[in-house]
Amino acid sequence: MIKPRKRMGYDGVVVAAPASTPYERYSTETAHWWIAKALRQSIKSAGLTPRDIDGFSVASFSLFPDTAVGLTQHLGLVPRWLDHIPQGGASGPSALRRAARAVQCGDASVVACVAGDTNHVDSFRRMLSSFSRFAQDASYSYGAGGPNACFALLTDYYMREFGVGREDFGRICVSQRDNALRNENAVMKKPLTMEAYLTGREISDPITLFDCVMPVAGAEAFLVMREEDAVASGIPHAHISATIERHNAFAEDPIQMRGGWEMDIDELYGMAGHGPESVDLLQTYDDYPVIVMMQLEDLGFCAKGDAARFIADKDLTVSGDFPHNTSGGQLSAGQAGAAGGFIGLVEAIRQVTGTAGATQVENAKRALASGFGVINYDRGVCTSAAILEGAR
């Protein structure tokens, strides 16, 4: 048995230039278009040009038949370091930690990390039916409910196992809508009441309308670069305190009740040098509220099964005592495909660099952003997380 080595820190590397496009319910544009839009915004905000980008990391579901390679020619980039991250909702922290090592080791000087997808009128259905081999072989033929049905099964189990009610999930959705109203890029523009949540249209029991994300088109981006370069150019930036990533954890669990975070939590906080109590705000991957609860537990904010009680005692809004998914998350801003794996991280960068504008949490210094991705069959396979600390 080979033991893991103590992880090196990310000294000398920073993350900067968070960029988010407005989200659109349906778009006639392509993923290439959306990715270019976020990329341009990010590079411009740092006062750089595309020629300064020598590392490029892409996450997208709807680029086909292109990959990151095709994008370099399409967008006129000349990177010496290239990555394509197929981790869906976990792609943000995963892209960050790869790019950080490339910059730290000198393989690249500025890595642009971008995630984006378009959403054509029929593209969601098409993507579901050919999402993965296991999904086509063993999940899509059972009602073709897509992720709604898969997460309905997990939610059903979780609710009975821990005595959780729909109102407990509702608190997450209602608070995020409150946050989204401050975010002009979000697709949801109207307030959500608990009553409206509880009477939402049935989708796949026990999941109802407001438990589900709205598939949209959009893109998110950030830059990873050397600290000295960011300082010299006066670019607001944040340090990377710790990151983790895990795939196919706890495959022996008969149904998903925990994610890979639980396996790596000691490393995450060990590397950061502090525990969850020192985090000023949390950005979880929120494709369904049950997954938010799992992250609160698996990332150590509360014990397994206690997330509903934990939430009931907290105010999850931007001005609350436990700011969570401050831009509204995917539940209220929309799920722009693989950009759903970036939305939390990009907002976390804005928060700790003090550039979040209307969603800014007061005195936000440390943020934790976590990712969760790819319902390959019956559960999310990829998990990731990153802790950022603003350099102010």
Next chain:
Amino acid sequence: MVTRLQKPPKKNPQVRTRVPTLPSHYRSRSALFMAAAAAEGRFMLQVCAEPDCGSVQYPARDACSCCLSDRLVWQDVSARGKLIATSTVRTSTNTYFRERTPWRLGTVHLEIGPSVMCHLHSEVVVGSEVQLINRLDKSGQSVLLALPMEKAQLQEDDMQLRELTCDPKFRRILITDARNPNAYALAKSLLEAGASAVFVGEAESWRPYPDRAKLESLQGVELVSLDVTDTSSVQELAGEFGGKVDILINNARFVRPGGIQGRGDVGFAMDEMQVNYFGMMRLAQAFAPAMAGRSADGVNSAVAWVNVLSVYSLVSNPGFGSFSASNAAAHSLSQCLRAEMASSGVRVVNVYCGPTEDEWHQPLPPPKVPAGALARELVKALQAGLEDMYVGDIAKDIRRKFMESPKVLEKEMTSLEAL
């Protein structure tokens, strides 16, 4: 609780017949092994053959998820498990399910290890022990459904189960050959299984045959004029009855002993091809399109096309060599028909029968298949939703040997002692 199936009223000719839609048929090649098992109603999963592993895999894989070995063997395994989570899909991206919501599904933790997503019978509740079945859905691909451990009242009436079966209950059936000695037993068994009408095709009605009176005496049987060797006769019947045949049972058969050199000419061979091969083709050309268009037509939708074949369609029985060849041709044509019917969801069921208990097999030693046994097994195949059924000890024996090695079986069947 199962909702009792209601006998459908007479069809309103002014109402549009719904176009059939299907669940997704996309599968990996490995997953087709589950479809092959489902064709016979078997619950098989891959088991790692490494002596120090033995882990059971699901979904179908190309390498063991425990030890990376590629020695994964499909085996009959326990289908028991516990239903640990359920959901009811109210909205679906797939038109087939969209038209059939609410649709129940669940997660079953199998006692042999893996958890599976599956369809649910309406009698199973979360937390209970269940029995899974592996069946073909309307797309012709394998799906799993959880049944209660004890057979429920009206179990077969369950909507989600009935989508996977070809239950004769409340369906109208055409048996193509009244003169076949199995016709009476078939008609009787199908009526007992709840068929609402049984039409039995009769060629040359002026010529008497032993079972005619018995057939006519069965309540629900209607004798109709049909000669499968006559294209216009087949077309005429299809014109009149094509829109109300929900299950077609192609039992027309011409059989004589003999192979090549024992016969002086191709006379009997042509008769065998006329009935056994061209007969199927004529029937399919006349009836299949109408059935394909009615496969989503409610309780009595068109659901199955059954070919009663000789098991010697798989390997020649030289004693009936020419008959075997005509059945091999028919068997091949049935596979073509399967492909052509795939988009409709109408199942092509092949019943492979050993030597039958009748005049033309009189000198053969037992075991032989009595008409009653054939009828029983055929109805069972429809009720259980199978695609391939082997009837009689000889057919089952040939099947095993064929699956093991078609060439060794050929060697055995064509050795010096074979004739």
